[in-house]
Amino acid sequence: MWQPNHLERERLEKARELQARGVSLYPPRVTRTHRIAAAVAAFIAQEAQGEDAAPLEVTLTGRIRRVNLKGKLSFMHIEDETGRVQLFLRINDMDEANYALVADKLIEMDDFVQASGTMTRTKTGEISVLVRELVLLSKAISPLPVVKQQVREDGTVVEYGEFSDVETRYRQRYADLAVNHAVREVFRKRALTIKAMRQFLDDEGFLEVETPLLQPIYGGAAARPFITHHNQLKQDLYLRISFELYLKRLLVGGYDAVYEIGRDFRNEGVSIKHNPEFTMLEFYKAYIDYKGVMDLVERMMAFICERVNGTLTIPYGNHTIDLTPSFRRMTMRDAIHEHTGVDYMDYPTAETLYPVVVSTYQAAGVKELPKPSETWGRLVSEHLFTTFVEPRLIQPTYIMDYPRDISPFAKRTSYDELHVERFELYIAGMELGNAFTELNDPLDQQARFEEMSRLYAQNSDEETPLDEDYLRAMRYGMPPNGGFGLGVDRLVMLLTNQRSIRDVLLYPHLRERGAGET
RNA sequence: GGCUCCGUAGCUCAGUGGCAGAGCUGGCGCCUUUUAAGCGCUAGGUCGUAGGUUCGAAUCCUACCGGAGUCACCA
Known part of the structure; x- marks a missing residue:
């Protein structure tokens, strides 16, 4: 009251x-x-x-x-x-x-x-x-909170007093916007970012579609879902954790290229880079592979940055990021070898790789060690790569060819059984996007679902529930295609030089303060 | 969820065991070209909440609430 x-x-x-x-x-x-x-x-x-x-x-x-x-x-x-x-x-x-x-x-x-x-x-x-x-x-x-502004002759604005308490700013975003011009500018750029993204994809011949947020089976990513319930249908439903499986079904239906910009929900920890609901772009295009996706993505990133900032060279923290195509491309194997000296292909099983990861961690003084139960793929990607490589990827870099066991929707590489044709895009030490040469073999897809259910316990984040309807769609024939998912909030962080995802979300999720307050 | 730090006036902050403070904001007064207007006077507090220690607590201890960072998890 x-x-x-x-x-x-x-x-x-x-x-x-x-x-x-x-x-x-x-x-x-x-x-x-x-x-x-x-x-x-x-x-x-x-x-x-x-x-x-x-x-x-x-x-x-x-x-x-x-x-x-x-x-x-x-x-x-x-x-x-x-x-x-x-x-x-x-x-x-x-x-x-x-x-x-x-x-x-x-x-x-x-x-x-x-x-x-x-x-x-x-x-x-x-x-x-x-x-x-x-x-x-x-x-x-x-x-409103008192912030006096002096507009100098050269047009720069000097502020005396500030409204800077982040909790109050997030809880009362209206006051933050009314007082802090820089905040208004961030959200103007956010709108420009999404507008430019849409224009680029439309001009490339993509069809924008909308698919269900409420899904009977969640899938397409590794994350815990929010669960809800439809009363009349007496049915539990999940808020989507990705759009992947619904979008790829549309390629079966005859569209060559589709995209969706919308909200995903993941019941995971909140952090400077994570909000329980976040905005995702996913697109799928028939008749290209992941290298085709790389070509498309770097052109799209450059187009958006030019529209939003009028230049391809932008500041981010202490760095200057250059989004001029083409982006650096390197395999995960080479990247890890370069930064740790370890060639994980010398240790092609979890049992042989685990002690190597432990000794690498200890040599670097990292205290938290991986669990002995980790799979080979997670040791490579979530431990060696995330710890030693990711923070150093400042300029735009495509990291290619990921372990198969963490990538159930990507086609195997032609050169071995352990890798798939997948890349992630890293900029400023942040993962921005994820792409595959999409798996379109229904029998292999079924085997991969089964492999995942053997490797990962039920209710773990990596659990990928078997989606029979998705397999049925694929059995009708899915064109070869490349797909891409982009964390739109993180892209906005990059383009507006913001360190926290909360500063690019108008209403970031905060714990409830008390009755009737948000 | 673990750990560390933070919470004092509308805003931004001092105060770390002995009377609750400052600047800006607000109120009153003066002012017909100011612009962070100025000058004089002045009001404004559940020191996050609840317990505890103490002659005495904003200050020390415990729990809880909220936030930030970080680790775990994840995009």
């Missing part, structure tokens, strides 16, 4: 006073002639015409973000999504009762207003609206 603090009590009192003066606090109707940036641009254009240009009459709307009362003369800044402009208010130019609302601070910081007047410049040259009438559009009862 809300208990107003002393600032809110002052504002509630002002709200009562406004009503006593016959001012509507939340009027239903608004007029405006321009957005702020457009009004400023129109004024500059008019000035360029010279002295005898007609005065520019405007009605603008926005939130008050700065107030400077000087008695019978006052200044404000109002802000809309496009920018800020100064209001120049003089008792001479306004109805006295109207000016009194400003002078008496009844219309104040954080309120939304509508201002009508003439575009002008003040003595110091600042473009302003010389206000004739100021209308309250929405009274703010709670003041």
Whole structure:
């Protein structure tokens, strides 16, 4: 239950006073002639015409973000999504009762207003609206966190005071956005990222589709699902952990190239790179293999980055990332050999590889050792690779040819039985994407499901439930194809130079704070 | 889930066993070209919650709540 603090009590009192003066606090109707940036641009254009240009009459709307009362003369800044402009208010130019609302601070910081007047410049040259009438559009009862901004002549904004408590910022994202311009910019770029992704794939001839979030059998990745229940059907359902199996069925149906951008749900730990729900892009294209996917993906990444940032060279933390194609390609075997000196093919079973991994860990001073029960594939990929190679992959790198036992949907390599045609894309030490030459042999796929169920216990993350309908679809004939999955949130992190996934999610998942609060 | 750190005014933070503090915000006053406006005065607190130790706790201890980092798990 809300208990107003002393600032809110002052504002509630002002709200009562406004009503006593016959001012509507939340009027239903608004007029405006321009957005702020457009009004400023129109004024500059008019000035360029010279002295005898007609005065520019405007009605603008926005939130008050700065107030400077000087008695019978006052200044404000109002802000809309496009920018800020100064209001120049003089008792001479306004109805006295109207000016009194400003002078008496009844219309104040954080309120939304509508201002009508003439575009002008003040003595110091600042473009302003010389206000004739100021209308309250929405009274703010709670003041926003105080962040003063100084806009320098070169356009840079210096902030004094900050609203930086991450918990409050995430729980009250609306206040974060209202106050922190840089945060607004992140989510603008997020929208641009997804728009560019869609445009690239559409232009490449892909068909955008939508497949079920509620699935009777989950699959396509190694993760624990969220479980829910349909009451009328008396059926347990899973929130999808990937779209893979539903999208590939569509290639059986005759589409050559499909993609989906949507939400996946994984009931796993929360971290700087993991949220229980996250946005994924998956695409599948017939008649290409994983090398074809690499060509497509690096062009797509470059296209998106150019659209979002206007350049292919972007900062990320202390690094400068260059997304110019083509990306470095190396096999997992070579990558691990380069960084550890171990050629895991000298130890082609879990029993022989395990002691080598342990001694490599100990030599590097790593305390947590892998469990002795790990499979060969996990020792290679989840231990040697993740520990010693992944953090060092700063520039875009495709790591190719993964162990078979952790990749049940990828085609075997032509050169041995232990590897599959799979790559993952690493940038800035982060895994961004995962791709296969997709397995389209229904008999091999069935054998791989069975192999997985032998290797991994039920209810473990690696468990891949056998999906009979998926096998049936594949038996009708699936064209050879290459598929790709991309963590969209991580791509946005990269493109906006954010270290935490929570900073690219408008409402990151946090534990509930108390009854009725989120 | 383990470990480490954090939680004090609306915001950002001091205070580590002895009267609850600062800046910004707010309130009152002055000000007809300011812009982090300025000047003077002033209000504002369940020190995350609950126990405990102590003559005395924001400070020490325990538990719990919430957050951050990290490990495990995973994308």
